[in-house]
Amino acid sequence: MTETTARAARPPALAVTDLRTAIGGSGSRRMPVNGVSFTVSAGETVAIVGESGSGKTMTALSVMGLLPRGVAQVVGGQVAVRGRVVSGLGEREMQSVRGVQIAYMPQDPVSGLNPALTVGLQVTEPLLVHKKGSRQQARAAALDLLGKVGIPDPPRAMRSYPHQLSGGMRQRVLLAMCLIGRPSVLIADEPTTAVDVTTQEQIIDLLADIQSESQLAMLLITHDLGVVARIASKVLVMYAGRVVEHGSAEQVFEEPMHPYTRGLLQSVDFDSVTPRTRLYALDGAPPQLGDLPAGCSFQPRCRYAEEVCSETVPELAATPAAGSGLSACHVAARGGLPPWVSAQDLRSEA
Amino acid sequence: MSMDADVAVAGGRPEVPRTTFRRTWSRSAHSRQVFVVVGGLIVAVFLVAAIAPGLLTSHNPSALYSGPATAAPGSGHLLGTDELGRDFFARLVYGTRSSLVMSVLIVAIGAVLGTVVGVTAGLFGGWIDEVLMRVVDLFLSLPGFVLALALAAALGRGERSVVIALGIIWWPGYARLFRGMVIAMKHRLHVESARALGAGNFRIARRHMLPFMYGQLNARITQDLGYALVNVAGLSFVGLGAQPPSPEWGSLLQTGLQYVATAWWLTVFPGLAITLWTVGIAMLGDGLSGFARGERLTGERD
Numbered sequence: 320m321t322e323t324t325a326r327a328a329r330p331p332a333l334a335v336t337d338l339r340t341a342i343g344g345s346g347s348r349r350m351p352v353n354g355v356s357f358t359v360s361a362g363e364t365v366a367i368v369g370e371s372g373s374g375k376t377m378t379a380l381s382v383m384g385l386l387p388r389g390v391a392q393v394v395g396g397q398v399a400v401r402g403r404v405v406s407g408l409g410e411r412e413m414q415s416v417r418g419v420q421i422a423y424m425p426q427d428p429v430s431g432l433n434p435a436l437t438v439g440l441q442v443t444e445p446l447l448v449h450k451k452g453s454r455q456q457a458r459a460a461a462l463d464l465l466g467k468v469g470i471p472d473p474p475r476a477m478r479s480y481p482h483q484l485s486g487g488m489r490q491r492v493l494l495a496m497c498l499i500g501r502p503s504v505l506i507a508d509e510p511t512t513a514v515d516v517t518t519q520e521q522i523i524d525l526l527a528d529i530q531s532e533s534q535l536a537m538l539l540i541t542h543d544l545g546v547v548a549r550i551a552s553k554v555l556v557m558y559a560g561r562v563v564e565h566g567s568a569e570q571v572f573e574e575p576m577h578p579y580t581r582g583l584l585q586s587v588d589f590d591s592v593t594p595r596t597r598l599y600a601l602d603g604a605p606p607q608l609g610d611l612p613a614g615c616s617f618q619p620r621c622r623y624a625e626e627v628c629s630e631t632v633p634e635l636a637a638t639p640a641a642g643s644g645l646s647a648c649h650v651a652a653r654g655g656l657p658p659w660v661s662a663q664d665l666r667s668e669a
Numbered sequence: 670m671s672m673d674a675d676v677a678v679a680g681g682r683p684e685v686p687r688t689t690f691r692r693t694w695s696r697s698a699h700s701r702q703v704f705v706v707v708g709g710l711i712v713a714v715f716l717v718a719a720i721a722p723g724l725l726t727s728h729n730p731s732a733l734y735s736g737p738a739t740a741a742p743g744s745g746h747l748l749g750t751d752e753l754g755r756d757f758f759a760r761l762v763y764g765t766r767s768s769l770v771m772s773v774l775i776v777a778i779g780a781v782l783g784t785v786v787g788v789t790a791g792l793f794g795g796w797i798d799e800v801l802m803r804v805v806d807l808f809l810s811l812p813g814f815v816l817a818l819a820l821a822a823a824l825g826r827g828e829r830s831v832v833i834a835l836g837i838i839w840w841p842g843y844a845r846l847f848r849g850m851v852i853a854m855k856h857r858l859h860v861e862s863a864r865a866l867g868a869g870n871f872r873i874a875r876r877h878m879l880p881f882m883y884g885q886l887n888a889r890i891t892q893d894l895g896y897a898l899v900n901v902a903g904l905s906f907v908g909l910g911a912q913p914p915s916p917e918w919g920s921l922l923q924t925g926l927q928y929v930a931t932a933w934w935l936t937v938f939p940g941l942a943i944t945l946w947t948v949g950i951a952m953l954g955d956g957l958s959g960f961a962r963g964e965r966l967t968g969e970r971d
Binding site: 385388448 | 794795856857858859861862863864865866867868869872876877880881
């Protein structure tokens, strides 16, 4: 924790404050991102986890200023990169931020690369777009970086088209494209969903290596709790557009203080699975954004729900439980949640 | 995407069995070379006819009764003679220049104007899109041929008026085509990732969208080169295009139609010329656009 105080002196690489994004007009307005706040410091990895439709990717797109025009727009809050406010900048100014200050790595390495251009052209493009050096310099930088992200024979890869590379290689190329502009923040949107398990491991290791080497601030968007446990220092759990739990990775995994987070952890606890037992599943389905329940959005699915839960929206706040992070839960706030017992603990007791 | 096939040979070229069938029909660099060569030859012949028609025939295309009227193809006259006894091959050859120049200019005006308008509308969206597309609707709602007729009449007779008139009615089709393609491409992930790395609209259109539109653009242009000729012929027919006696494929075709029962060659050969020209352009365009998309990008067609 001393690290955190040391860092507080200079502005964090990425600071998001009370970000709100709306879809649709005044009549049918929905809020896929509703008051999200977090910071990512240099060298830190913050993970946003949640189900599909919880607002993870919308948060990332809002930060990048890449929301589909006319469909969604940021309606409140602030995004600052190294202390400079970038929310509300015009498209042209935003273009000079993207790629050099914040880079965004899309989920799918297959369609994330242009099939009609060689890898070399694509990896050098960010440097050329931002006029950071000549074609030769860009080429040299690309060769160097392709080697660093673990591509064998970079000169050959430069001449290849994306379809000639394997999924893992394409993911690495995409990463090189994101890193070549030397951004201070990298937003990785589900970097491991499109590749197989062994490649996932390599990609995660690679991300961790590169990060420790270059002090990159990384925002990791994922629903893979295993990946989060391995590299994230802070975790945000999103549900229906809101952050429901926020804390260090240890806090969230060891002492989850939101019923939704507990449900998520329990449903991936495969260690405790024995043949012929029923897997744990959260009851119900995530709510439609246009039709959110009153009060806490999770309340209809929550086994601890009380009367107050369907009346007021809980604030993200500290809980009385020792060693926990922030939780947006009425029950947790008054210390009403039972102590968290993971299945592992149960087994070790037995 | 055929990922599995490629994964096995990370970084290498997938090994494709070399059967005769594949060699002939796969869209390999080799088959594209054939397209380019054959298409190029056809186009070259037409260009020679357009630039130096005298090299291909010694007959004067306007000399009346250089032979008997409506003589069948064969002795003395390669493609026979027309209703006034003029050598038909010579008329066809000398007609090449005006036909080609007019159709190429019309399609070029239409394609350039339409592409700019369509890509702008698609990329920017919002009110820009609305305004531009209403203008396009306006043009599309007017009967094109009548509009061209009015324009050509207002601008005066002659080939220049025909080109301007048809060029103006030609672009809305391209605008719609390109707007649609741009909108479809806008949310392709590679376009979004380019945007996420700071690429601007112009760069995105040129680098990340246009390469995928060559196929459609090419198909459209080659098809339109033929259509433009037919439209030119229509305007010539009502006396607004090429003025008699100067030959032009469209007007030859139109005139020949009156004698289709007795002198088939007067319609068949101008028709063949138009077809051959279109096919030649199509082959050349197809071959070249293949190279433009990347030589080894096989098996993927638009």
